[in-house]
Amino acid sequence: MKKRKLKEKLTEISDNDNSELRREIAFTILSMSGDGRRSCATNKGIESFIEDLTKHGCVSGMVGNLVYYHDTVKFHDHFEEEIWTYIYDNLQSENILQFLADLNGAEHVASMTQFKNLLSWYAFEAISFDIGREIGLDI
Secondary structure: OOHHHHHHHHHHHHHHOOOHHHHHHHHHHHHHOOOOOHHHOOHHHHHHHHHHHHHHOHHHOOOHHHOOHHHHHHHHHHHHHHHHHHHHHOOOOOOHHHHHHOOOOHHHOOOHHHHHHHHHHHHHHHHHHHHHHHOOOOO
16 A cells, blocks of 8 residues: 555544544544644654554553543543453454463553553554554554
8 A cells, every 4th residue: 555545544444444442543643643633644644653652652651642540541441342352353362361461561450440551552552553554554
């Protein structure tokens, strides 16, 4: 897929995907890739955002609406069913408990709030990577 199509494809996902979670993540990528306004997103901004997310993750604070626990808990609670469906769809015969224990940051989980934070970050990062590959990025 040609890079000039990145914004177009991401906008299509944001507007029309069957998954509310994927629509929200695509919308956030567009917004974060264009000075906080979806309409200002650029192909370079989209590519840079997803590449930075790949390198640094949500823990870096680069996803402004997933920085604080109250935001990640709200995100988790709203998308909980889709998050768990995504996890189960991507287990690849792995035990669910082992999968969760292997998530980056799992060793620091000591409360339900931290667990919801972990799942929110995982879902946002993993689905962003899926979308990045889907729109033609080499990540």
